[in-house]
Amino acid sequence: MGLLAPLFLLGVFAVALPIWLHRLQAQSSDRKAFSSAMLLETAKQQVHVKKELKYLLLLAARILLLVLMVFAFAKPFLTVPPNAIISTASGTHLVLVDTSVSMDRAGVFSQVQAEASRAIDGAPADALIQLLSADSSMRVVTALTNDKSTSRSALGSLSASALRLDYGEVMSAVERLADSLPPPVTLHFVSDFQASAMPVRFSDVVPAGIAGFEPHVVGTGEPFNWSVDFLRDNSDGIDVGLSGFGDRERIANVDLLLNNVVVDSRGLSQTGPHVLHFDAPDYEEGENRVVLRINTDDDLRADNNRYHVVDNDPPATIPLLTLNADSLPVTYLSAALESAGDYRVEPMIIGEFDPRVLSRYRWVVIDEIGFIDQQLEQALTEFLENGGNLLAFAGDRAASLESLPVTGHRQSATSVRPQAGDFLAIGQMDVRHPVLSGTEGWQSVNVSRSLSLDVPDGDEVLIRLENNEPFLIEKRVGQGRILLMPASLDNRWNDLPVRPVFVSFIIESARYLSGVNQIPKTYIAGATLPLALTGNSSGQVVDPDGNSVLSLADTTREQQIRLNKPGFYEVYTPQGETVVAANVDPLESDLRKVSQEVLDRWQDATGGQPLAGAGSFNAEEAETVELWHWVLFLLALVVIAESILGNMHLTPRRMERA
């Protein structure tokens, strides 16, 4: 039996209260017959503390009540051993098979199955056997059984994955599993024992609770393998890092494929590290699939392709509504937005702007919100309600208005402007907001003037000046949102446009308002792709083999997927389509083994480490039966008993008073 909240046992000290109360008595315990009370006068009420206790049965009920209450709060539970686990004299033999990508070498996995089968056959007849597989995680292939044929037949279902195995992580998982198994536990590990899979600390590969460790090394012989260490695209072209393992000097050819078309090829004359540079190919507009393919007959084919995605989207057009296309705010905004290369600013004169074209854009910019007329205000409001976004600034025209169009913010009557020549600094910022989290340098901004606005509930002030007035406001209108800076960018109101933070602020605002978040395009196989980052969980993912990853139900609820295969994944979301690439972990490409010395040390260190509580079942896996329900039931019975006893004792007192 155990307690889930043992600290509540301190409440047992509360039993002192009924014991003390039972020693108290409002009336004197000395009771005497007297001829007449006619001439007597009641003394002032006194509380007497007696040495002896009264109403012992009632006291016992009350103490029991308190103890049960404390016990119930402490949440007692019983651990019941799982029925499936049976004891055996020969203990348990775990057969752990390495299914990482390095085991995908030609002919190696058949060795794996042979070695695993040999380990199963070598186990004592009455031993319990459990087959496990491991790459980036450990999986139970068969349940505990002493039927060897079951375990052997399950070997046929195993195959190498595209994932990496870390020996430290898998041994940690084995340790947790062994904790619940009938001892002694013997571990048979069938692996190629890559040196690159060893953790930094040797102790991490030594699991506790394992009585015996038998390594089964497969893939013997000098490995030969080529792999891609990195692939980077830049404006000059594509840089690739390659490594060749093995002493044999064997030629390898490298092809660069752009959208499944070979655009360049190189030859590698010998193993070792190489860095190749490819000139920038003629990318197609949009996302380009780049593959670096190594054409060679090395031991591991799974890492011979390196997948990469190059974005070649044209800059998005951002309409900038203004009265003067040559004004300073237009210049500053255009320069900042176009510096990222993703946007192209198109100034549009407000008087000539056709509001019907708003639906073409995800968001628009306006350098002076005060110039919005009634027709444009109506169109912008409709645009916002349908999911469009607006980045707006205010100027002299807005300052003359009682309330701003579209946003509806009213100018505060208590506005206090700084004296001429004085400047206000930035006071508070919501640095968690996506617009501001990636920006730095706001403290250098000087503000000489801004509109003092009343911010209604629901609007969020992202930046406040040191006089607590809002300097950047986010307002939601329908499905859209507005980022409003109540100041002009014409150099007279503040020096923000000439500060470095202006560019990052405008770029982050553009990303935020365009609804496009930057997600990595390249992942290591086994990594998790967060679907929510792409804008919405509703969608579908197609794996490199062309199969849908998400079931119909998962398309609206799955928040992330695991990229288990190398290649290109097509991700479809309501925001659009994107492609991400997954590659084999380069660490798996290094096929060199751990030294025999390390292996011997590993074998010596593992085993003979009895686990605390070994021989019993694992408390985590054992069934836990909470007892507080029963304690509560008992408590209810005691409450009834206490009530009856208390009433019995009170009755004589009431009669006395009557």
Add this chain to the structure above:
Amino acid sequence: MSPFQASRNTARDLLRPEVLASLKNLDLVARSVVEGVMIGMHRSPKFGFSQEFAEYRSYNEGDDPRFIDWNVFARTEKTYIKRFLGDTNSHLMILLDASASMGFGGPPVSKLRYAQFLSASLAFLAARQHDAVGCMVFDEEVRDYRDPSTRSGKLQGVLHCIDSATASTGTKFDKPFSKFREQVSRRGLVAVISDFYCDIEELLAGVRPLAWHGQDVVLFQVLDKEELNPEFKSNVLLEDLETGEAIEVAPQFMRDAYPQRIRAHIDELKKAAAGIGADHVLVNTSDSLDQALRNYLLFRQRRK
């Protein structure tokens, strides 16, 4: 110490309550008390019946023939009865309160037991002087009643009536006394023996008519020493024997205020008794019984 003094002291020791309590026979107790009292008196007390001649009157049917003056009859051939002083007190009625409060006291004797000794002694003393003796035991009702009579053997009945009284329930004076007035027509001595834990006005409502009808009323107030001078060292819960009411009292109150209250109650009772021409005698159960009786007789002598 003279032999006489020694014998008198020995006899008085025998009349101490604790000694009398050991005597089961109330007749014997009464005799002992009366004899003890007689030893201590210089001359015979005149209790109701006086030996001094007062007047003659014609013999009427029903009069005791023993009191016919035969000398006068020889001279005049008419029957005359000699009347003596105190002849009006030739009846003694003992009204014994047997309420629960009378059960208080002791050891050695409770107030009721002491009152029974007193009643028996009075009865024996009266019978010794050939007075008619009757008794009534009461609490809230009349529990037992014996007509006054001088016939031989009646005394034993009266003593039995007294002896069989047990303390129970509360006290009321109006109803039992009302019945008593219905039973007794002749004037005489009425001895009311009680602790008188009652409202004085209520008591007077019962006793006053007796006095107005010419009865010579004596109120024997029997109290225990614990009632007169209670001693408690700590708070104590006192339970009224009649009502069952329990009151916690402080020792300071019982030491200081309560004696004053009981004394005031006694004085009020005494004053009320005097107001209706009755006597009041306070009897402490820790005193020897002869002392109590002697005090009363001396008191009566002084009144005459």
